[in-house]
Amino acid sequence: MRTIRWTAWILVVLVAGLTVAVLVSPNIRDNLLGKPGTGSGVAAIGGAFTMVDHTGKPVSDRDFVGKPSVYFFGFTHCPDVCPTSLYDISTLMEDLGPEADKLNVSFVTVDPERDTAQVMSDYISPFDSRIVGLTGTPEQVSDMTKAFRVFSRKVNLEDGGYTMDHTATIYLMDAEGTFAGTIAYGEDTETALGKLRNLIARS
Secondary structure (H helix, E strand, O other): OHHHHHHHHHHHHHHHHHHHHHHHOHHHHHHHHOOOOOOOOOOOOOOOOEEEEOOOOEEEHHHHOOOOEEEEEEOOOOOOHHHHHHHHHHHHHHHHHHHHHHOEEEEEEOOOOOOOHHHHHHHHOOOOOOEEEEEOOHHHHHHHHHHOOOOEEEEEOOOOOEEEEEOOOEEEEOOOOOEEEEEOOOOOHHHHHHHHHHHHHHO
16 A cells, blocks of 8 residues: 555656646757647648649649639539539629639539549539639549548438538638638628638738
């Protein structure tokens, strides 16, 4: 019993000593916790990608640098969220007027198995003509969705087909390709419009 008590006291003393050392010594504190102020303060969303646009042309993240960008991830067999979001984006671009020309706007598939460049081209044709469809190989699409922290999952249906569960958020990136915010699915139009105007003004 005495041995257990002494061991407990030794552990208490060691923990207390380490706590004091962390609080008092900047070197120890920084090594354990990291130096304050060294984080970017920006979410790690976005990054390098290589895809194919709806005309069949290879593109990369570098092609979108220089103008702020809007990315929406979905798929052409989507029953409601995707067409609704693309309609909303088109309406926002119309409301922006000539300012919308200062944006890159992309609809990115999460279903490369079905969404070829031609399928993407046909699907986006009813919406604003400035929207670019992006597709690619399963590996390319997977890499891009991971870079943007987009959730997507294939869900088999009873009829033998499948659908896709996916993130319905619209991603906003500045002219340098750095994450700048989001627009939520169904977000108030004036709020979303304000975010796009701020994005353009900051870039």
